[in-house]
Amino acid sequence: MLPDRPTASVEARLDACLDLIATEDHRWNAMLALNPRARMAAREADAARGRRTPAGSLHGMVLAIKDNIDISGMATSSGCLALEAAMPLTNATVIDRLIAAGAIIVGKTNLSEFSFEVRSRSSLGGDVLSPFFPATTAGGSSGGSGVAVARGFATAAIGTDTGGSVRVPAACNGLVGLRPAHGILPLDGVAPLAPSTDTIGPIARTVEDARRIYLAMGGRIAGGESREPPRIGVLRAAFGTDPRVIAACERALRKLADGGAEIVDPFVIPDIAQLLAGPHIVDVEFAAAFGAYLARNFVTGTAPQSLAALLEGGRFLPEYRPVILNRLSRDVEEARAVLAAHRRLTDTLVRAMAERRLDGLFHPTLRVIPEGLGNPSVGWAPELAPRTGWPAISVPAGAQSCPVGVELLAPTGREQMLFDLARIIEQA
Template identity: 55%
Template sequence: MTGPPASITAAATMLARGETTARALLDQALEKLDRDGDRFHAMLAFNPHAARDAEAADRARSQGTAAGPLHGIPLVLKDNIDLAGVPTTSGCRALAGAMPRRSAIIVERLRDAGAVIVGKTNLSEFSFEIRSRSSLGGDVLHPRAPHASAGGSSGGTAVAVAQGYALGGIGTDTGGSIRIPAAFNGLVGFRPAHGALPMQGIAPLAPSTDTVGPIARTVADAELLLAAMGHGVSVSALPRRIGVVREVFGANAAVDAVCATALDRLAEAGVTLVDLPALPADLNPGHGEHIVDAEFATAFDAYLASNFLPGSAPASLDVIVAGEAFLPDHAKALAARIAAKDRETASILARHQALAGHLGAACAALAIDALVYPTSQAIPDDLENPKGGWAPELAARSGWPALTVCAGFAANGMPVGIEFLAPPVNEGALFALARLIEATAV
């Protein structure tokens, strides 16, 4: 057996040349899982049909009917995304047997593209936090610093990709939940524009800002995953002018130093960097009510009522709370969010729209195509929620697409991510910028 490929792109080439098989790729992933055991608490469940699916992919390839570059590629799913025949738990003990009626739309698309689903990954219970702690799986630990959080809420997906349990993964992002763990683990994470991909079959947190997207080892891999999910990225030249959101720098010298070096590389490539003026206080994402508090209970109760096979899931959040089979850390948040059920959201969403309008006007006035800033001002060093700042909320509240890529490493060897944000029409610019950083990161 040849050594495991470093990326989806490399694996696809090896598969096309007959240098490996889908079953071999799956076996390599499972060997890495067996080697690590449950050391990092990344996985919650395994697809009982993964071996069968890999062998079917190999038969199809031998018959000349490979579906495309994802054919035979092992992937993992965050365990708030439905895979038929496997419970969708959101990390909660009360949902340990919650059996979805069908796979999520994006999972059906990935499987139609030939992907092999290895299993489901641990996460922040209900996706509430930016660490990944659940009553079913415990804390997802950082492979480079096992005393620390891997980030969240899609932390298990990020660790699974980083450790080779799969070649790519799918997470969800409401306020940074793809991008933060991707950044902490030296990976690429992409949050599409809100509404760009269907959310059917995915547990809601705040439908007005929920998205689903890839966590991958390379920018090219993220593009392949997106295309298979139904969202191709337009090719774009490297932008000539981008805005730097300076007000989210300054809290962590190690992060700032790595990101400053990345900005230097952009400038050396001919990109003009323009400082973005500070946001008006009333639009600053660090202030004001959060849409999750207003939308979660209503959305999740509707999900419980419609998404699962009869009798396999609790009927409501009230039932979950009454049964006490959930993470005790979330008791106050659950009570507050249930109490806020069916509250009005218009004023919160109006501020989101105002932020998008302000950012759009600033980009037009400064003739810039994208914005850049550190994905997180934190480098995790314990199991608490990382104090990374509000930068990831810019994408969540504007609805714009955002991409994080590894900018380099701090002196202690921990990865640092840099994030690009742009209006949906300039989405391709994010990938052009990320490819440049990826090619020059040290």
């Protein structure tokens, strides 16, 4: 496909992406806005190459950006009609870093409004539809980013992940999705959902592209290639019952074993149901965090100044009214108890993994293949990464006509191992 041809000019690659958006996106609803500066940036990149100016690590890579991340001169809508003209004061730091690395931003992608769900439905852009199963959600909340990459609207995309919002659409669209460790990448200029678990990461076609983008955003990878055979625990209880998901997991596990990993199957997390019980951090943190974001992030007069004002205006998905009202009523002090529960989960996981001498964990990204436009039942396993703060990567493992993602999770500092194991699965 022309967007990936390294010999093509950057402008030609951009044009190929724009042509696909123009001819296809009415079917998928992946894009919300095009970047008016993209062509100038592409021409500047081609001119720099002609001058043999040293190129950045992402020189000429066409990226799509989830529309809850600030780009100067473009509205940051979070998918919400009330924010369709909300002009940020400046770029998010990660955007500055991507541009400095040579990336060309084609535009902003549709998402679950406010990033609330694991489907992608917004009052501004409607439902993002799967290119594999067109009457089905593409996953969320970064669904537009996933479809943009799957259909060639961009070489890769950036999404956000609070409870699965990069990994889920990556799995639904046959792509690689990386959730970096919490706190590794700056989140200024990114609409908050729950600051204690929010992250930002790439959705890409290959593990190598995800790694390159992560590093360009400011990510860190400690050490070199994994030297010892890693021991990977299999969360068999998280597999669900769909035979397509189970078959994909078994294929990936065989590939890992053939690649030298030691597979510990099953691995059981003691008292996991109790450790995951209780209020969700999003319910507790969203209202205060998003309200502060509205008050300070935008040019005066382009956006509601508070969450209460947004609610009063009514320009959002009506089914979210009780959700927002509930979150406005929560006491921020509840966060202490929720975060203490996260620490208990992490401590339990660390002890249990040490007893089995495990380096990482394996499970399907989703235990189901999504059907229809509702929220897919992803299961409890994708919550392990946000609640521990550890990095995780979702890698395609299903048949080409039926995407299934499998996830690898490891403690912070084991990113190189995650990339090494993800490459083994990718080669299948």
